[in-house]
Amino acid sequence: MRRVHCKYVPWGGRRARRGSCSAARWSSVDLSLSDSEARFEREFSEWVRANLRDEWTARRTRLLPADESWAARREWERLLGSGGWLGVSWPVEYGGRGATLMELAIYYEVLAKADAPSLPNSAGQQYIGPTILEVGTAEQQSRYLAPIIQGEEVWYQGFSEPNAGSDLAGLQTRATLDGDEWVLNGQKIWGNSAQYADWGAVLVRTDQEAPKHRGISYLIVDMRSPGITVREIKQINGEAEFNEVFFDDVRVPRDNVLGNVNEGWQVAMRTLAWERGLFTLSVVVRLERQWRQIRGYAQVTRRAGKLLIDVPHIRERLASTYADVQLMRLANLRYLTWYLRGNLPAEETSYMKFYWSETAQNIADLAADIAGPELAAMTESPAWLDDGEWTSDWLASRVITVPGGTVDIQRNIIAERAFGLPRGT
Ligand SMILES: Cc1cc2nc3c(=O)[nH]c(=O)nc-3n(C[C@H](O)[C@H](O)[C@H](O)COP(=O)(O)OP(=O)(O)OC[C@H]3O[C@@H](n4cnc5c(N)ncnc54)[C@H](O)[C@@H]3O)c2cc1C
Known part of the structure; x- marks a missing residue:
């Protein structure tokens, strides 16, 4: 994860205050991590390498029945909690590390690169906990936040x-x-x-x-x-x-x-903004990995005597899905910059959710088209691709457009609030 400085025009045509960026530097781009960010990345990567057991990885837990997968992922979640690696961006007084949003982005990236599984209590950590931090009373914060961050209690x-x-x-x-x-x-x-x-x-x-x-x-x-x-x-x-x-x-x-x-509607909108927003930072790494697997398959697989990578329409779709993932990365960085300036996630999360689900479906559809019947191969079939990752990614991509508000609803929000178009009847 690298940070883009200064050049930022937030969506909806509002222009961010330039803050400390001088006019001369306004269009410069800084892609480096600061010393403390690099230290954070090193420390967490080492911790994950030392603690993430192979049976807890996404690759392995995906193959387990739901209850067993849940139990394995809860073990990992508790270990993260006891090691002080949950809710890293929460303030220190609530048990967090007070990590910056940049460090939070690094955190997600490290987990995704290590193939860590999805966390069972993602609702508590990623959107309900942050809502309690934003609007909860002192009593609510002291009762509910610590068990989330220690990996002890699960929210729905x-x-x-x-x-x-x-x-x-x-x-x-x-x-x-x-x-x-x-x-x-x-x-x-x-x-x-x-x-x-x-x-x-x-x-x-x-x-x-x-x-x-x-x-x-x-x-x-x-x-x-x-x-x-x-x-x-x-x-x-x-x-x-x-x-x-x-x-x-x-x-x-x-x-x-x-x-x-x-006044619960306003509170619910905060929860949904957290749900749609920052989480997409972790998704880019997973999509990139998926894309590389598809390209690798195309490089060694022949159809009608021709390597798939040499088929023009497959090359074209590989190029366009690669561009989609890179655009998603850059858009995420742009919003991250916006948050680093002290703004809370808001309408732009509709765009993040929309772009993420469209890109995930485009990549999964490309995988389905080039793998053909092999994509439908189930456990123990010799045609099983990457431990079933392709099959499971394709199935998951079908529902990605729905939770946290469907993409149609995100389109409506973007049309009305970003472009100022009239509401549909
Ligand atoms: C993986 C997953 C996890 C979920 N987890 C939770 C959870 O933990 N807790 C929870 O409360 N809910 C959860 N949901 C539910 C989710 O929030 C709803 O499914 C979603 O809001 C859509 O509602 P619906 O299913 O009733 O579809 P409907 O609202 O009936 O929509 C049906 C179709 O009509 C379209 N549509 C509806 N209204 C409009 C409109 N105004 N303009 C354009 N198109 C429109 C929709 O886009 C959709 O295609 C989850 C859903 C999924 C798929």
Whole structure:
């Protein structure tokens, strides 16, 4: 990860203040790491090399049944936590390292290069924890942040409902006050890892009369409370990563509201901005690796007597997907520069999410087109490519356009807020 200085025109035509960049340096580019960033990279890389066991890598855990994969990845997550390597960018007083965003980008890159697996509590670390840091009370911060950063407690995001996905503000799960407790009733769906979670960040309607965006609150719910039923949703591959969650007279302490009562929509938007945004920094390294594997395959595989790498339309698609990944890297660096200047993730995360999911699908489709039937080969087939990585990447690329708001919704946001186009009817 290298930093681009100074030359920055944020999206939407707003021009950033030039800060300390002199006019003469405004267009210069500095691609080097500072001494402390290089030290951070070295220290974390060495730690990962010494601690990441082969059976915890993405390559290995991908092949395990869901429960075993979860257990292996939790072991790795706890080790990161006890080594002080979770929530690295959180302030030191909350157990973090106070790492800069540049160091956070380096952190993601080191993990991706080492083929570390996805973290089970990514919801807690990457978007709910940062939301608690932003808007939580001192009591909430001291209760919930330490177990996230130590890898001890897992969070689930309870936003979507059967009739409220893209139209999230149409949610109907309701909470009414009864003395010092909220009483929750309703149903959520697509809850990733809800079956393992200790806590839920759950959006509920607390004012039935208010316009739909204004009557929502963001509750912190103990997932072991009586009245909660978690029902797994079986996927086509037999695994169950997602769940329906039913709330039946679930009692939640009155103070477990993140932000203000009836202002949960704004808090939810902060969570979604964190979810769509910085995480894409880690994705570039994975996409580059995927691209190199495809190129390697094309260099040694013949069809109709011709090496695939010599087929003009394959060369063209390799070139265009390579350009996509590099553009994604540069766009990420541009936004990173924006954040380093003290701005919080906002609408530009729609662009990051959009670009990431389109690029991932283009690369996966190229893999499918050149591998043909081999892409569908399953475990133990001699045609199995890179331990099933191609198959799993292709399957994953199908859903990437959906979580955190679909790409269609991101297109709407970009059109309306970045380009000022009129809202669709
Ligand atoms: C891998 C994955 C993980 C997820 N994890 C979670 C989780 O942990 N917690 C959680 O709460 N939810 C989670 N979700 C749910 C996700 O947030 C929703 O699926 C998503 O918001 C879309 O909602 P929906 O499925 O109801 O589709 P719908 O909103 O019904 O959309 C159906 C189609 O219509 C399009 N569409 C809808 N409205 C518009 C519009 N205004 N303009 C243009 N097109 C439109 C959509 O783009 C989509 O193609 C997850 C989903 C996936 C795939």
